[in-house]
Structure formats: C-alpha cells, structure tokens
Amino acid sequence: xxxxxxxxxxxxxxxxxxxxxxxxRTKPAVPFGGIxxxxxxxxSNCINSGLRKIYVxxxxxxxxLQRHIRLGWNILSSELNEYIELLPAQQRVRETWYxxxxxxxYQNLNTLEIDPPEDVLILAGDHVYKMNxxxxxxxHRQVGADMTVGVVEVDKSxxxxxxxxxxxxxxxxxxxxxxxxxxxxxxxxxDKIYASMGIYVFKRNVLVEQLCQDANNSSSSHDFGKDIIxxxxxxGFQVVSYNFIDENKKEAMYWRDIGTLDAYYEANMDLVQxxxxxxxxxxxxxxRTYQEQFPPAKTVFAGDEITGRIGLALDSLVSNGCxxxxxxxxxxxxxxxxxxxxxxxxxxxxxxxxxxVGRYAKIRRAIIDKDVNIPPGTVIGYDLDEDRKxxxxxxxxxxxxxxxxxxxxxxxxx
Numbered sequence: 001x002x003x004x005x006x007x008x009x010x011x012x013x014x015x016x017x018x019x020x021x022x023x024x025r026t027k028p029a030v031p032f033g034g035i036x037x038x039x040x041x042x043x044s045n046c047i048n049s050g051l052r053k054i055y056v057x058x059x060x061x062x063x064x065l066q067r068h069i070r071l072g073w074n075i076l077s078s079e080l081n082e083y084i085e086l087l088p089a090q091q092r093v094r095e096t097w098y099x100x101x102x103x104x105x106y107q108n109l110n111t112l113e114i115d116p117p118e119d120v121l122i123l124a125g126d127h128v129y130k131m132n133x134x135x136x137x138x139x140h141r142q143v144g145a146d147m148t149v150g151v152v153e154v155d156k157s158x159x160x161x162x163x164x165x166x167x168x169x170x171x172x173x174x175x176x177x178x179x180x181x182x183x184x185x186x187x188x189x190x191d192k193i194y195a196s197m198g199i200y201v202f203k204r205n206v207l208v209e210q211l212c213q214d215a216n217n218s219s220s221s222h223d224f225g226k227d228i229i230x231x232x233x234x235x236g237f238q239v240v241s242y243n244f245i246d247e248n249k250k251e252a253m254y255w256r257d258i259g260t261l262d263a264y265y266e267a268n269m270d271l272v273q274x275x276x277x278x279x280x281x282x283x284x285x286x287x288r289t290y291q292e293q294f295p296p297a298k299t300v301f302a303g304d305e306i307t308g309r310i311g312l313a314l315d316s317l318v319s320n321g322c323x324x325x326x327x328x329x330x331x332x333x334x335x336x337x338x339x340x341x342x343x344x345x346x347x348x349x350x351x352x353x354x355x356x357v358g359r360y361a362k363i364r365r366a367i368i369d370k371d372v373n374i375p376p377g378t379v380i381g382y383d384l385d386e387d388r389k390x391x392x393x394x395x396x397x398x399x400x401x402x403x404x405x406x407x408x409x410x411x412x413x414x
Contacts, residue, residue, distance in 0.1 A: 011125035012059030020402035029065035052082035072290020100222035124198035130247035150199030162195035294321030369403035
C-alpha cells in the first residue's frame with residue numbers, strides 16, 4: 001500500500017533554542033537517550049511503517065547528520081527501488097536557501113518526477129514518538145482527502161507552543177492558527193486543543209499545484225502551517241485531520257517536541273525511570289540507529305571501607321565503550337566512550353560521547369556535550385551562580401557545557 005508513497009523528512013532546522021547543543025549540528029542530529037540521534041525516531045517510524053522511499057532534506061550544519069545517515073541508515077536495497085537519500089539545500093530553482101517548510105519541498109519537486117507517487121508524506125525530523133504512518137495514509141485515501149494533517153491532543157494551556165488546528169465535528173480542518181493566545185478547542189473537549197504534529201499527507205498532484213502557486217506569491221512565508229493549509233481550506237479543498245495513534249503502548253500518549261534545553265533534559269531523564277513513559281525496549285517497534293564499534297561497558301573497583309573507591313552505575317543508561325573506574329553514576333545517561341574516574345560523582349546528568357570525568361569531580365543536573373574533559377576536582381551543578389560565569393544554565397537550573405569546552409580548573413576557579 002505504501003510502495004507508491006514518497007516521504008520527505010524536514011531535517012534542516014537550526015534548533016536555536018537547543019543551543020549550545022546545536023552549535024555544531026542541526027537539531028535532528030542532537031544525541032538522545034545515550035545511543036540515538038533525534039532523527040532516528042522518525043526514520044524508525046518510516047521503516048516500521050513499511051515506507052522505503054525517503055528523502056531527508058538538510059540545510060544548516062548538516063555534516064554530523066549526513067555522516068550518521070550515511071553510516072547507519074544505508075540499509076535499503078537500491079535494486080528494489082528503495083532508498084534513504086540526503087537532499088541538501090542547493091538553490092536549484094532560485095538563488096535562495098529554503099525560505100520555509102513549503103519552499104523546501106518546492107525546491108525539490110523534481111524528485112517527484114523521477115518516480116511519480118500517488119501520495120506524498122511530509123514529516124518533521126526533530127520529534128520523539130512512535131507512529132505507524134501507513135495507518136494515516138490509509139485513512140487519507142479512505143476519506144478521499146486532498147490533504148491530511150496529523151494532530152495530537154494537548155492541554156489548552158500549551159497553545160502558545162504549537163500550531164493549532166481547528167476542526168469541525170467530522171474532523172474536517174476549518175483553520176490553522178500559529179501559536180494563538182486564544183485557541184479554538186476540540187469539539188466537546190473545552191480544555192483540549194489539536195496541535196499540529198508537522199505530519200502531512202498530500203495527493204501528489206494537489207501538492208505540486210499548491211506549491212507552485214505559493215512559490216509565485218510574494219506575500220507568502222512559504223510555510224505549510226501559515227500559508228498552504230489556510231489557503232487550501234479557503235479554496236475548498238478536502239483537508240482533514242488525523243488523530244495521533246501511539247505505538248508506544250503506554251496509558252498516556254507520548255509525542256515530544258523537545259525544542260528547549262529543559263524539555264530535552266526532562267525527556268532524557270524520563271528514560272532512567274523504573275517505568276519510563278517512552279519505551280525503548282519494544283521488540284515489535286524497534287528504534288534503529290548507527291552504533292560505532294566500541295567494547296562493552298565496564299565497571300571496575302568494588303571498593304573497600306578505607307578508601308570508598310567503588311565503580312558503579314545505578315538507575316542509569318550506560319552505552320558501549322564506557323568505563324566507570326572507581327566513580328559513581330546515579331540516575332544519569334552515558335553515551336559512548338565515557339570515562340568516569342575514581343572518587344567522582346555523576347548524578348542526574350547527561351554525558352555525551354567521549355566525555356572524561358576526572359578524579360574527585362562532582363557533576364549534578366548537567367548536560368555535558370561531546371569530547372569535554374572534566375579536570376580532577378571540578379564541581380558542576382552545585383553552585384549555579386558560579387556555573388553561570390563559565391557555562392549556560394537553563395531556567396530550571398540545568399548546567400549545559402558545550403562540545404569540546406576547555407575547562408581549566410586552576411584558572412577559572414572551578
């Protein structure tokens with residue numbers, strides 16, 4: 001059923017609210033959950049849904065993302081006309097980069113001429129969730145829609161964070177409002193709104209027609225939510241909503257737009273709970289990624305009453321290549337090749353690949369990006385006023401240390 005569908009994944013976002021994690025990488029390439037990148041969840045949804053013709057649109061700081069997909073997602077057969085291909089911004093139709101989400105697809109409409117599909121699926125590459133897109137495509141065809149918008153129910157109080165879809169009682173879209181202060185609520189649910197998931201299914205011919213019209217509109221921002229959807233609704237097209245069906249198999253639906261550092265931290269910390277909201281261990285809906293060749297994780301030194309030197313990890317995710325050598329890790333996530341040296345303490349923190357924690361260092365409620373060396377005796381997360389002199393500290397008090405930051409304890413007083 002989905003063999004005649006082409007998928008576009010929008011993966012070019014700057015992710016400015018995640019800075020400094022996006023200092024050297026686009027948002028979909030930001031590490032998540034120890035071994036994954038954010039885009040892995042959308043790509044895994046595609047593979048699990050039977051989609052095999054996928055274009056990933058990139059633009060800003062895409063080198064890390066391109067390497068990850070090249071090494072880890074070269075899993076389909078070109079002989080069977082299956083592919084995951086990168087489409088960098090290339091000014092193919094005009095001398096501008098992508099002007100908006102709609103313009104990004106418009107500048108790559110030539111790909112639809114190579115192997116014309118019946119429908120086109122457009123996805124955001126920076127959300128964490130599980131969804132069977134084939135079910136949505138089936139619904140789109142069943143109701144004869146020109147366009148179908150994926151929506152998720154959220155509390156009305158969160159309206160300023162999302163594009164809000166207004167629907168009638170039959171699920172037909174009446175309007176799209178970008179981050180409204182006074183939103184239209186769901187019929188018969190006055191405390192809930194429909195938030196756009198950034199997931200769209202189009203009939204191919206309708207998409208091409210609408211994008212070409214939009215490209216010639218000088219007053220347009222060339223965005224699906226702000227321009228394409230309202231224009232189609234006004235013109236009388238059959239635009240319908242599709243309620244998110246969660247494949248996470250939990251009581252509460254899980255869909256996260258981890259657009260801020262605090263949201264990113266909380267989503268990661270959920271994974272170390274006894275019963276996390278997001279299930280990484282479901283064999284029926286596997287999350288795929290690229291994993292480098294590292295040896296198994298290792299803990300050394302069992303401790304004694306005299307020195308208290310003990311290597312252990314409690315309520316934590318520990319990735320391959322990690323060595324916990326006489327230090328203690330609690331409620332934390334360690335990516336690949338992290339070393340925790342003797343007498344150090346890491347609590348409620350996210351340590352990315354290649355981080356080295358020196359002896360007697362203490363880290364609490366922090367995000368440490370790749371290849372940071374924490375000198376012996378360094379203290380992070382215990383005195384936020386002092387931390388603000390050297391690092392970013394979020395509103396909720398999470399200390400963020402940027403990639404390859406050089407920490408000089410003797411000079412900086414850390």
